[in-house]
Amino acid sequence: MYVKICGLTEPEHVAAAVEAGADAVGFVMTRSPRQITPERAAELVSLVPGHVLTVGVFRGEDPGAVRAAALTSGVRALQLHGRHPHSDFTALKDLGAVLLRAVDAEADLRCGAFDEDLLLVDAPHAGSGLPWDWAAIRGRPSGRWLLAGGLTPANVTEAVAAAGPWGVDVSSGVESAPGVKDPALIKAFLETVRGAHPGSGSA
Numbered sequence: 494m495y496v497k498i499c500g501l502t503e504p505e506h507v508a509a510a511v512e513a514g515a516d517a518v519g520f521v522m523t524r525s526p527r528q529i530t531p532e533r534a535a536e537l538v539s540l541v542p543g544h545v546l547t548v549g550v551f552r553g554e555d556p557g558a559v560r561a562a563a564l565t566s567g568v569r570a571l572q573l574h575g576r577h578p579h580s581d582f583t584a585l586k587d588l589g590a591v592l593l594r595a596v597d598a599e600a601d602l603r604c605g606a607f608d609e610d611l612l613l614v615d616a617p618h619a620g621s622g623l624p625w626d627w628a629a630i631r632g633r634p635s636g637r638w639l640l641a642g643g644l645t646p647a648n649v650t651e652a653v654a655a656a657g658p659w660g661v662d663v664s665s666g667v668e669s670a671p672g673v674k675d676p677a678l679i680k681a682f683l684e685t686v687r688g689a690h691p692g693s694g695s696a
């Protein structure tokens with residue numbers, strides 16, 4: 494199962510995610526308790542080995558702003574939250590980055606229609622960090638998609654069994670306080686997922 498650890502702001506937390514076996518690490522470059530500048534993201538990206546995908550996370554920015562942040566930070570994937578027309582993704586294609594469309598589970602489950610590289614299905618009220626009815630989306634997204642929203646080391650096994658995703662994405666569920674990652678929780682999350690689903694995928 495593919496695992497992304499998101500919202501990293503400190504080198505030691507990047508190291509914790511990489512050592513624990515994350516497939517992807519995310520850097521939030523939009524308004525958030527986890528927001529970092531593209532320049533800070535570049536410093537953290539430089540610490541990530543090539544086999545781990547680096548993802549820039551954005552919400553509502555126009556493609557020009559996303560492009561500028563992508564070029565400065567050097568992330569290899571772009572995760573766009575918000576109601577972006579397909580043309581926003583097309584406008585970024587030439588960067589050669591993996592493109593992730595993030596949708597919330599209530600607003601848009603026409604998941605078969607997406608043609609970005611990856612789909613990320615977040616909670617109906619994205620950003621709450623609360624568990625939600627994962628079973629409601631079982632069988633609806635197709636292809637490679639990540640489940641997110643309120644996942645923790647304690648509930649990820651149940652969430653995966655309920656929703657049947659290709660991968661999982663966690664941020665607040667591996668924090669000791671909003672925006673403060675906890676290396677022990679990062680390790681526990683990876684161990685739990687890998688224990689139940691050995692092996693990972695490739696984006």
Ligand SMILES: O=C(O)c1ccccc1N[C@@H]1O[C@H](COP(=O)(O)O)[C@@H](O)[C@H]1O
Binds near residue numbers: 527551622662
């Ligand atoms: O983490 C944030 O603050 C954030 C801000 C803006 C857009 C997305 C954000 N995070 C992403 O939200 C999902 C779910 O996170 P959580 O585990 O419920 O906290 C995940 O994809 C984060 O990358």
